Amino acid sequence: xxxxxxxxxxxxxxxxxxxxxxxxxxxxxxxxxxxxxxxxxxxxxxxxxxxxxxxxxxxxxxxxxxxxxxxxxxxxxxxxxxxxxxxxxxxxxxxxxxxxxxxxxxxxxxxxxxxxxxxxxxxxxxxxxxxxxxxxxxxxxxxxxxxxxxxxxxxxxxxxxxxxxxxxxxxxxxxxxxxxxxxxxxxxxxxxxxxxxxxxxxxxxxxxxxxxxxxxxxxxxxxxxxxxxxxxxxxxxxxxxxxxxxxxxxxxxxxxxxxxxxxxxxxxxxxxxxxxxxxxxxxxxxxxxxxxxxxxxxxxxxxxxxxxxxxxxxxxxxxxxxxxxxxxxxxxxxxxxxxxxxxxxxxxxxxxxxxxxxxxxxxxxxxxxxxxxxxxxxxxxxxxxxxxxx
Numbered sequence: 001x002x003x004x005x006x007x008x009x010x011x012x013x014x015x016x017x018x019x020x021x022x023x024x025x026x027x028x029x030x031x032x033x034x035x036x037x038x039x040x041x042x043x044x045x046x047x048x049x050x051x052x053x054x055x056x057x058x059x060x061x062x063x064x065x066x067x068x069x070x071x072x073x074x075x076x077x078x079x080x081x082x083x084x085x086x087x088x089x090x091x092x093x094x095x096x097x098x099x100x101x102x103x104x105x106x107x108x109x110x111x112x113x114x115x116x117x118x119x120x121x122x123x124x125x126x127x128x129x130x131x132x133x134x135x136x137x138x139x140x141x142x143x144x145x146x147x148x149x150x151x152x153x154x155x156x157x158x159x160x161x162x163x164x165x166x167x168x169x170x171x172x173x174x175x176x177x178x179x180x181x182x183x184x185x186x187x188x189x190x191x192x193x194x195x196x197x198x199x200x201x202x203x204x205x206x207x208x209x210x211x212x213x214x215x216x217x218x219x220x221x222x223x224x225x226x227x228x229x230x231x232x233x234x235x236x237x238x239x240x241x242x243x244x245x246x247x248x249x250x251x252x253x254x255x256x257x258x259x260x261x262x263x264x265x266x267x268x269x270x271x272x273x274x275x276x277x278x279x280x281x282x283x284x285x286x287x288x289x290x291x292x293x294x295x296x297x298x299x300x301x302x303x304x305x306x307x308x309x310x311x312x313x314x315x316x317x318x319x320x321x322x323x324x325x326x327x328x329x330x331x332x333x334x335x336x337x338x339x340x341x342x343x344x345x346x347x348x349x350x351x352x353x354x355x356x357x358x359x360x361x362x363x364x365x366x367x368x369x370x371x372x373x374x375x376x377x378x379x380x381x382x383x384x385x386x387x388x389x390x
Contacts, residue, residue, distance in 0.1 A: 001276065002371040011344075012376045014295075014351040016367035017161070017186065017317050020209040022269070029268045030214050033261040045257070052264055053253055059267040060219065063281075064205070065194030070227060072220045072252035073263040077185040080204035080220035081106045081152065082233040083252075084181050085113045088149060092118030095147045097178070099124045099140065100357075101157035106183055110152060122148070126162075128356065129308035129321070133165035141172055148178045150201075156186035159354045161317030161365055162309055163191065170200045179226065186210065188219070189273070190285065190315045201226045208262070210288075210316060210369075213269040216262035222248065276370055284370065288316035292368035295377035296320060299364065302381035303390065319354065319363040323390060337362065339387060347383035 004023045007013050013021070037044040053073065061068035074080045085096075086109075096110045100123050110121045124140045140153065151173050155166050170180045179201035187193055187203075189210025195203050203221040207213035222230055227248055231239070238250035270281075277283040293311060296318040300307055305321050322339075337353035339362070344350055354363040364384065366377065384390070 004272075004276070005371055007371065010348055012347075012349040012351075012379050014349065014366050014372065014376055014380060016369040016372075017158075017209065017365065018352060019215065020206075020212055021369070021371075022208070022212055022214050023272055025272050026212065026214065026265055026269045030261045030265045033264055034259070037259075037261065049260060050253065053260065056264050056267055059270065060207075063193075063270050064188055064219070064221070065196055066221045067196060067224075069246055070222045070224060070248065072222070072232075072248060073260075074204070074218045074220050074232070074252065075216050075258075076208070076218040077183060077204045077206050078103075078105045078109070079233055080202075080218060081109050081181065081183065083220060084202050084204075084230060085109050085150070085152075086233055087230045088113065090114070090117035090119045090149060093147060094119040094149045095122045095145060096120070097122050097124065097140070097144055097148050097151040097153075099126050099153060099157075101126055101128070101160050101162065102152060102154060103158040103183060103185065106152060119149070128160050128162075128319075129306070130162065130313070132310055133168065133313065136162075136164050137168050137172060140169055141176075144173060144176055144178055146177075148173075148176075151178050151180045152183055153180055155182050155184040155203075155205075156190060156315055156317065158185065159319065159356065159365070160308070160363065161314065161319045163313050163315045166200075167198060170198060174199070186315070186317065189281075190288070190317075192282070192285065195221045199223065202230075207266045207269065211266065211269050212273050213266045214262040216259065217266050220252070273370070285316070287370065288368040289314065291372060291374070292316050292318045292366060294374055295366050295368060295372075295380075298374065298377045299366070299381050299384070302385060303388075316368050317365060319365040322353075322362045322364055322384075323388065342387050343380070343383055346387075347379070349380050349383055351380060 005021050057068045061071045114121050122143050124143045126139050173180050181202040182200045184205040188205040201223050205219050207217040208215045232252050232255050234255040236255045241250040274281045299320045340353040352365050354365050356363050
């Protein structure tokens with residue numbers, strides 16, 4: 001499988017969850033589109049691009065179970081969170097709900113909006129290790145109030161790799177009159193999606209991660225009754241368009257001159273990765289799930305740890321507590337832990353070491369993609385034992 005990707009020889013790559021990795025054939029498809037764009041830029045952008053986006057949107061919408069007219073391409077999930085939160089008309093005293101597992105960049109969007117409006121961010125504290133989905137639902141509902149304007153909740157948490165019971169969360173918050181923006185950055189490709197059935201107000205996801213599309217391919221899905229008043233983070237020509245076309249599409253499809261080829265290549269990535277195994281995408285997801293559970297087992301046994309979450313809350317990511325607990329969290333989410341550097345420099349293993357503000361202090365988060373195998377996790381276990389002096 002690894003030959004389909006450009007991954008560097010000699011590096012054990014266990015960090016697909018951060019930026020994904022795009023297969024050779026998909027990159028070749030993108031290169032052809034870029035050449036087409038540059039041969040006659042005006043023709044491409046003015047005459048050809050809109051139908052190309054519409055065709056890609058139709059195929060992607062089927063993959064995630066969405067109505068195509070409300071599926072919007074964006075650069076990444078963070079851009080979509082900015083679009084939704086930036087479209088809210090907040091007042092002093094309003095509350096924006098999230099969890100302590102939320103991706104730092106997206107939490108910052110809430111903090112910025114709250115500061116501008118005199119609102120506040122309320123954080124549900126989800127235990128980690130966690131015993132099961134009930135703890136997650138209870139923690140979120142415990143901090144929802146009649147002042148909650150929006151809940152930003154991960155489908156799959158970035159630092160801890162937990163698959164949250166998003167269907168239950170969305171329904172329970174809706175019963176209290178609270179809209180949910182699902183941060184599904186890891187959702188497409190890792191989990192089966194049916195966005196129309198899920199019924200969240202908003203869902204955003206990335207295709208550069210588990211779908212393996214080129215970087216710059218993300219989506220925002222908007223429920224029909226929340227379509228009015230949602231604008232992209234960048235306002236451009238579509239804002240005052242008088243064409244008889246959805247304003248969502250008018251605004252989001254064009255936010256200025258940019259490279260749209262990542263969006264157009266998402267169907268290529270869906271077809272290619274799904275075609276690597278006989279069972280298509282259900283088999284891709286099942287293989288990755290089984291492999292990451294085996295990787296977690298190998299690490300837990302080597303490090304003397306217990307699994308931090310039940311198997312039902314794991315997709316293709318898993319975080320394992322490190323036994324030392326001594327690492328001071330970096331001051332920036334963009335900083336790299338010295339242990340992560342040591343694993344790469346001395347053992348040629350690329351895996352994130354994640355700061356965790358409460359015990360145990362640090363986590364190692366592993367990914368599983370089709371190009372990985374159990375030997376990768378055994379190599380990581382041996383390297384961690386060597387570096388931690390266990």
